[in-house]
């Protein structure tokens with residue numbers, strides 16, 4: 775940094791005197807611009823952030839819908855897409871509105887897109903997840919068994935995700951805040967992804 779400043783100073787015209795630091799601001803600006811040979815730019819230094827795709831995954835009942843619903847309320851400028859699920863449709867759900875209900879093979883294909891940031895949502899522990907699923911009252915004991923054994927497999931893949939967010943009991947707001955922080959950090963990254971939309 776210091777050497778950059780030295781280079782500029784040594785290149786400036788010897789005939790352009792710099793205003794003293796005690797001069798008023800416009801005069802200081804004028805003399806610095808004259809010495810630099812061009813006016814100060816008001817162009818933003820940071821390039822506009824590129825579109826970011828965030829995918830929130832996690833075991834059934836962990837609170838993905840709850841987190842996304844809250845995010846919609848607190849965050850402007852986010853576009854939510856209808857996502858895909860490999861589970862069966864529940865009463866009241868509509869194809870293309872709540873989800874696209876797809877086969878497991880198609881689901882895997884969709885979620886191997888590049889250019890996305892993947893967040894894995896987890897409960898604080900397995901018991902909390904089971905309690906949440908039971909309280910939601912959407913499952914039979916048979917489907918509960920499938921969901922929980924699937925969740926046991928899914929948590930083994932946490933290392934394949936970019937971020938893990940804990941949605942602890944009664945702490946939905948904290949999970950949403952963490953997701954927001956991740957979005958903000960991703961937007962501020964220097965080497966951003968190239969998202970084609």
Ligand SMILES: Nc1ncnc2c1ncn2[C@@H]1O[C@H](COP(=O)(O)OP(=O)(O)OP(=O)(O)O)[C@@H](O)[C@H]1O
Nearest residue numbers: 834835836837838839840906910942943944945946
């Ligand atoms: N932090 C939390 N504390 C307590 N209950 C929660 C929390 N987050 C979500 N829930 C509740 O847990 C239940 C499951 O949440 P939700 O339906 O959002 O899960 P999901 O991950 O979208 O499930 P699925 O993949 O099966 O659709 C809901 O009844 C929801 O209100």
